[in-house]
Amino acid sequence: MAIDLDYSSLLRSNLPAPAKRWGGFPPFNFVGGNNDAGSVPVEDMIAATASVLRREGTTLATYGMQSGPLGYKPLREFVANKLAKRSSMTVSPDNVLITSGSNHGLELVNLILCQPGDTVLVEQFSYGSALGRLRKHGATPVGIQLDDSGMRMDLLAVKLAELKAQGVTPKYIYVIPTVQNPSGSIMPETRRHELLRLSEEYAVPILEDECYADLLWDGERPPAIAALDGGNRVIHVGSFSKSIAPALRVGYVAADWAVISQMLACKNDGGTGALEQMMLAEYCATKFDNHIDTLCVTLKGKLDTMTEAVSEHFGTAAEFVTPKGGIFLWITLPDTVDTMKLAQAAAAEGIAINPGPEWASDAEPARSRFRLCFGSPTTEEIRDGVKALAEICHREFGVPVRGANIERR
Amino acid sequence: MAIDLDYSSLLRSNLPAPAKRWGGFPPFNFVGGNNDAGSVPVEDMIAATASVLRREGTTLATYGMQSGPLGYKPLREFVANKLAKRSSMTVSPDNVLITSGSNHGLELVNLILCQPGDTVLVEQFSYGSALGRLRKHGATPVGIQLDDSGMRMDLLAVKLAELKAQGVTPKYIYVIPTVQNPSGSIMPETRRHELLRLSEEYAVPILEDECYADLLWDGERPPAIAALDGGNRVIHVGSFSKSIAPALRVGYVAADWAVISQMLACKNDGGTGALEQMMLAEYCATKFDNHIDTLCVTLKGKLDTMTEAVSEHFGTAAEFVTPKGGIFLWITLPDTVDTMKLAQAAAAEGIAINPGPEWASDAEPARSRFRLCFGSPTTEEIRDGVKALAEICHREFGVPVRGANIERR
Incomplete structure (x- = not known):
């Protein structure tokens, strides 16, 4: 049935292009925060769900169960314990807000802080979705260069002073300090102190994204x-997307009540899905640590496969620093390669990659870089996909000149 | 630890007041789309979760499982079947978008259609959260009077003509035709055809909210x-909040692809919680109809208790039409009663009600009306709460003059 109403004059201005029909995942899917399918703790999830529902299932009849708008209290308690144990933080469960993925947390930060014309300081290469959200809110992400230890504090100091001279106070400084996305770097503690000192001097809050930590x-x-x-x-x-499973859509924000109370006032979603919150609280209380240990072994194995494949097929044309954690590898190719074009050519052959410019505040420095996620594809897909990608890159850009000790045509 | 950063200069302008700490549900909770706790099908939910996770649990490792951004395909298929069977609609599962509650659907409609200054036509008394969302988007909800058959088409025609003369095209007409919120009315089929005719004549889409249907x-x-x-x-x-459980946060939008594709382009939440979607699809395929039959018996019983209690304690001071479904009763008191003040006095004594002005496009005609939800409280809470509310109302407004055949002091 054709629609007999012209929506074009009704739609809001400046909307993005409508979505296309989803065609399934590409055969070689090296994008997205997807994870290792075999590592989903299915039987333990079933047991946890049964246990918690048998005990508290009738609370599903009320919004927020019996925990109020911050989210399921036992899950907030687990998050507070986890943050104490793994992140050395002291947080009350009453200052933890459960969100529908960490992106929802980022969105709430923007919702309370950002309006058109605002400036936000970011790592020059950063999480594409976070950059996109800032731009959607009309804020400008201003990039600070990275080195192997994360955001450079000398350059951050210069930029803060420069902005201050222009009368601009950035709304926040967005950093992914532990397993930086995409570079994988880990910011040393000394630099974290420097960042806090600059945050104090310029009275700018820090948004710390610990999704992969x-x-x-x-x-x-x-x-x-x-x-x-x-x-x-x-x-x-933070998030359970990477540590447990992305389709659960559960993340969290831990912050001062001044921030959380304002987020709550702007939040009108009726809460995050109850089953996920209840299952996670029940499961994580006893199984989280062992699960992470096992998952890390699996992910490191896939990373090894990927770095071997990249070295074999791209040779010295591909430069990267092997990350100490996470689910992605950030690769720099010779300047002649335009990764936006590479991504397009690869997509046509069933290979999805993140071209650098989509993961950068400024496109130009990211022009010859790209990100490969290794959590979800099998080791065979990693080997075959990287090989095919190298062939496409050679065909399109003459890079790599040779790979696998075989002179390319 | 006191916060040593002044957020006041960083926060976005025009934010709502920060939230207060949640103090638990009031003893007599007659607000919110909460449901009967004893009707949550806990054991069947456990069985459905185990069954679907055992079969497909590993797909949690990818965003959207294997179903793409519209949501879990078996759930979309169930929704399409349910809409065919119960709503006489012919919808492809590929034009169904799973949302995190129906409010999320309403939000997406606003996101693609509304900008500041826009006009949206609504029922004069309507869902408070929907009205709040419109105002948040800077749109003005313009109310059309109701009668016992829902929105009055003669007055809608007049308003549409009047707006047209002013050069205004409303972005949409929002109606809750089956178990109208709050009045409980059901719009007859003939009037639905009239509404469609006006929608065609003025080229204005209709937003049909079938949450309670x-x-x-x-x-x-x-x-x-x-x-x-x-x-x-x-x-x-539509929604599963009222038919199954609100804490699940699962609703849906069914619309032409022109609409759905634009919503998808604006949607960046990574999808709705997977466990709820998977559990619901598995559970509803075989259990939905029986569950609804049983739930309706329970709800009708609670409504009977409530109408009896209202008649007993408010006497003829309370006018209402007994609804044929849903979870709420809409009551009109004498003009001397200000229900905003009544709600405040009642809240101080542990009774939560929805004062009319919060459920109205214009406050004045709703001044002496209020909404009582009966899904969640027990029959004892309904009896005791309504009695206590009548006493408060008598104390504050001298209404009812007498109740339960006892002359009030």
């Missing part, structure tokens, strides 16, 4: 920025 | 407006 398999995990002196200037965001 | 225990259920000729001008919204 639980997936760390190598080296020490520094305390969260929110755990350090002055950490009450930090809005701390 | 499955909870109908008396009389014929007319076809949804979306099911009738010209129904492709209707954006149809």
Whole structure:
């Protein structure tokens, strides 16, 4: 039935283009925060759901169960315990807000702080969806260069001073300090203190995104920025998407009540799904640590497969720092490669990658970089997909000149 | 730890007041779309979750499972079947979008259609949260008077003509035709056709909210407006909050792809909770109809208790039409009663009610009306709460003059 109403004059101005019909996942899916299918703890989830529903299932009849608008209280208690144990934070469960994924937390931060014309400081390469949300709110993400230890504090200081001279106070500084997305770097504790000092000097809050921090398999995990002196200037965001499963849509915000109370006032979603919250609280209380240990072994194995495949097929053309955790590898190719074009050519052959410019405040420095996620594809898909991608890249850009010790045509 | 950052200069302008700490539900809770706790099908939910997770649990590792951004496909298929059976609609599962509650659907409609200054036509008494959302988007809800058959078409025609003369095209007409919220009326089929005719004449889409329509225990259920000729001008919204449980946060939108595709483009939440979607699809496929039958008996029993209690304690001071379904009773008191003040006095004594002005496009005609929800409280709470409310009303306004055949002091 054709629609007999012309919506074009009714739609709000400046809408994005309408979505296209979903065509399924591409055969080689190296994008998105997807995870290892075999690591989903299915039987334990079933047992946890049965246990918690048998005990408290009738509370589903009320919005927020018996826990109020912050979210299911036993889950907030688990989050507070986890943040104490893994992030060295001291947080009351009453200052933890359960959100529908960490993106929902980022959205609430923007909702209370950002309006058109605002400036937000970000890592020069950063989470694409976070950058997109800022732009949607009319705010400008201004990038600060990264090195192997994360955001450079010398350049942040210069930018803050420069903005101050222009009368601009950035609304917040967005950082992913532990397993930075996309570079995978880990900001050392000393630099975290420097960041807090600058936050104090310029009276700018910090938005700390710790989405990937639980997936760390190598080296020490520094305390969260929110755990350090002055950490009450930090809005701390995390997620169960990477540690348990993304389709659950459960994340959290831990922050001062001044922030949480304002978020609550703007939040009108009726809460996050009850089954996920209840199941996670029940499951994580006893199983979280072991699950993470096992998951990290699996992810490290997939990363090894991916770095081997990239080295084999791209040779020295692909530069990267092997991350100590997470689910993605950030790769720099020679300047001649335009990864936006590479992504397009790859998509046509069933390979999805994140071209650098989509993960950057400024497109130009990211032009020859791209991100490959390794959590979801099988080791075979990783090997075959990277090989095929190298072939496409060679065909389109003459890069790599040769791979696997075989001169390319 | 006191916060050492002054957020007042950082917060966005025009924010609502920050939320207060949640103090638990009041003893007599006659507000909110809460439901009967004993009717939550706990054991069947446990069985459904176990069954679907055992079969498909590993798909939780990917956003949207294997179903894409519209939501879990078996649930969309169930919704399409339910709409066919109960609402006489013909909808493809590929034009059904699963949302996190029906409010999320309403929000998406506003997101694609409304901007500041817009006009939306609504029933003069309507769902408070929907009215609040419109105002938040800067749109003005303009109310059309109701009678016992819902929105009056003669007055809608006049208003549409009047707006047209002013060069104003309303963005949509929002109606709750089956168990209207709050009045409980059911719009007859003939009037639905009239509404569609006006929608065509003025090229204005209809937003049909069928949230309560499955909870109908008396009389014929007319076809949804979306099911009738010209129904492709209707954006149809529904929910599992009232039929199964509100804490699940699952609703849906059924509409033309022109609408759904634009909603998808604006939607960036990563989808609705997977466990709820999977559990509901599994559970509802075989249990929905029986569950609704049983639930309706329970709800009708609670309504009977409430109408008896209201008649006993308010006497002829309280006028109402007994609804044929739903979870609320809409009551008109004498003009001397200000229900905003009544609600405040009642809240101080642990009784929560919805004062009329919060459920109205214009406060004045709703001044002496209020809404009592009966789904969640026990029959004892209904009896005791209504009695206590009548005493408060008598004390504050001298209304009722007498009740229960006892002259009041």
